[in-house]
Amino acid sequence: MNTPAPRPNATAAKPQGLSIVVPVHNEAAGLPALHARIAEAVGRLKATRPLDVEVVYVDDGSSDETAAVARDLPAAGLDVQALSLSRNFGKEAALLAGLDHARLGAVLFMDGDGQHPPDLIETLVGHWIDGDCDVVYTAKEHRENESLARRLGVKTFYALINWGARAKIPEDAGDFRLLSPRAAAALRQLPERNRFFKGLASWIGFRQKRVDYRPAVREHGRSTFGINSLIGLSIEGLTSFSVAPLRLASLLGVLLAASALVFGAWTVIETFIYERTVPGYPSLVVGVMVIGGVQLVMIGIVGEYIGKILSELKARPVYFIAEHHVKRADATHDGASEPTRTAAE
Secondary structure, eight states: OOOOOOOTTSSOOEEEEEEEEEEESSOTTTHHHHHHHHHHHHHHHHHHSOOEEEEEEEEOSOSSSHHHHHHTOOOSSSEEEEEEESSOOOHHHHHHHHHHHOOEEEEEEOOSSSOSOGGGHHHHHHHHHTSOOSEEEEEESOOTTSOHHHHHHHHHHHHHHTTTOSSOOOTTEEEEEEEOHHHHHHHHTOOOSSOOHHHHHHHTOSOEEEEEEOOOOOOSSOOOOOHHHHHHHHHHHHHHHOOHHHHHHHHHHHHHHHHHHHHHHHHHHHHHTSOOOOOOHHHHHHHHHHHHHHHHHHHHHHHHHHHHHHHHHHTOOSOOEEEEEEEOTTOTTTSOEEEEOOSOO
16 A cells, blocks of 8 residues: 655644644735734734744635735744645645645644634643643634524534544534644644545544634625535535434435335235225325435435545645745844745645
């Protein structure tokens, strides 16, 4: 069996630093303000803890000026990396790209829309260093501002994905989390290309800590992550991380078979004991339609998993890097940029 080649920087991490990974997509308007808030939080952090800190912005194929804005952000008190993917590969690929290019020990992930408060960085780092926690994840305090349908959908998703799973995914946990150096190293070792970050960060184990937070109001633009994207992410997460849909399909098949046996037995009783004529056409049509529909659903579920297998067998790169710029906080020329271009990662 061929051993997968190590990803970039998989073994070059420094244990005493913190890399902040921020995937961004069409966030040109709000990115400078977010960077200023991150730099301010990092300044407070470095005043109390001797940590090297960098921020890694990963532009996931934005159609606006996000890449240019990220390149021009000042390296004030922290190093700045600006990665541009060759196209929109999706958030999971952007998270992986940031993880692969994080140069320091611990890695903190946060969204680029400003709803993950940078003020919590100190709290997460405190649980890592003082509390000796390897995975410090955040979760929403409540979902009172969300619709009933969305709340029910979230509960259904977590109930299904955690059904029979050894490593449970905490409900309401998001991508805003910190991984210690050894947790980040463990996550880098996972070779799959169809990734579900929330699930993988829980699956690696180690000592984990929950921190509740209240998401900030989005100040710039509007989210492109609508109901269709949520449904797609849910299907991706279920089929990438769980076999619950297959178990559900098997259970449904057992229930239908049992129902058919009961119905058949009752038909025999009516015919031979009560001497009643059993209507054939309606029951036949309904039975064929139900069984046919269930079979199509099961084929679709199996097809999703076969598609995942095909994707893994192809072993295509998860992402490509179009541009990579680095600004050092201690550069001689006020954070001079070091541009590099990478054909593939």
